[in-house]
Amino acid sequence: DAGVIQSPRHEVTEMGQEVTLRCKPISGHDYLFWYRQTMMRGLELLIYFNNNVPIDDSGMPEDRFSAKMPNASFSTLKIQPSEPRDSAVYFCASSLGLKALAKNIQYFGAGTRLSVL
Amino acid sequence: GENVEQHPSTLSVQEGDSAVIKCTYSDSASNYFPWYKQELGKRPQLIIDIRSNVGEKKDQRIAVTLNKTAKHFSLHITETQPEDSAVYFCAARNEVASGGSNYKLTFGKGTLLTVNP
Numbered sequence: 001d002a003g004v005i006q007s008p009r010h011e012v013t014e015m016g017q018e019v020t021l022r023c024k025p026i027s028g029h030d031y032l033f034w035y036r037q038t039m040m041r042g043l044e045l046l047i048y049f050n051n052n053v054p055i056d057d058s059g060m061p062e063d064r065f066s067a068k069m070p071n072a073s074f075s076t077l078k079i080q081p082s083e084p085r086d087s088a089v090y091f092c093a094s095s096l097g098l099k100a101l102a103k104n105i106q107y108f109g110a111g112t113r114l115s116v117l
Numbered sequence: 118g119e120n121v122e123q124h125p126s127t128l129s130v131q132e133g134d135s136a137v138i139k140c141t142y143s144d145s146a147s148n149y150f151p152w153y154k155q156e157l158g159k160r161p162q163l164i165i166d167i168r169s170n171v172g173e174k175k176d177q178r179i180a181v182t183l184n185k186t187a188k189h190f191s192l193h194i195t196e197t198q199p200e201d202s203a204v205y206f207c208a209a210r211n212e213v214a215s216g217g218s219n220y221k222l223t224f225g226k227g228t229l230l231t232v233n234p
Contacts, residue, residue: 031220033221042224042225042226042227043161043206043224043227045221045222045223045224048220048221050220055220056221091160091161097220104212105151105163105166106151106163106222107163108160108161108162109160110159110160111160
């Protein structure tokens with residue numbers, strides 16, 4: 001398996017523009033997580049899905065952020081409108097669930113580095 | 118919810134010395150404790166994990182210890198090498214209780230380890 005695949009790897013945009021980050025989880029994984037990483041706040045969980053259903057979105061900073069998972073192999077994180085303080089590295093991760101204890105390691109994608117000017 | 122504290126935030130050692138990173142957690146129901154290593158510009162990757170039915174686990178130069186009574190766990194790296202330089206994250210999760218509804222890792226803020234040649 002190619003692992004968790006994120007695109008784009010880098011995104012530079014201007015304040016006010018819409019940004020869409022994409023993630024393809026590892027095939028067969030039923031959990032998908034979106035994280036944001038900054039120097040100041042570390043690794044923050046934004047939202048996670050189980051079987052394509054959002055379970056906990058308490059980490060989503062505000063209404064400008066939204067995430068979807070239309071099927072088991074694709075998820076998006078959208079920021080609209082973007083602001084300079086959204087600049088960060090956004091990671092997607094996936095794992096198996098409780099049905100596979102000892103195999104439910106959380107694997108991270110390579111991340112998307114977002115710069116909002 | 119779970120809260121994970123990690124210390125120190127930075128650690129500098131000489132090559133060949135040992136390094137110890139410590140974490141405490143707040144939720145006594147947590148029973149899975151992974152450690153992730155993140156090299157500069159890369160994704161976090163699992164290096165070792167431990168479940169609460171064991172007190173210690175080793176993998177070559179890396180070991181993790183767990184004290185459930187005190188609610189703390191530690192990462193030990195022996196004979197450090199320059200390639201061990203990275204940010205290390207601890208995390209905690211409760212894998213038993215609630216199926217999908219609370220299946221998230223809570224991460225510490227990270228420790229920047231620098232191994233000087």
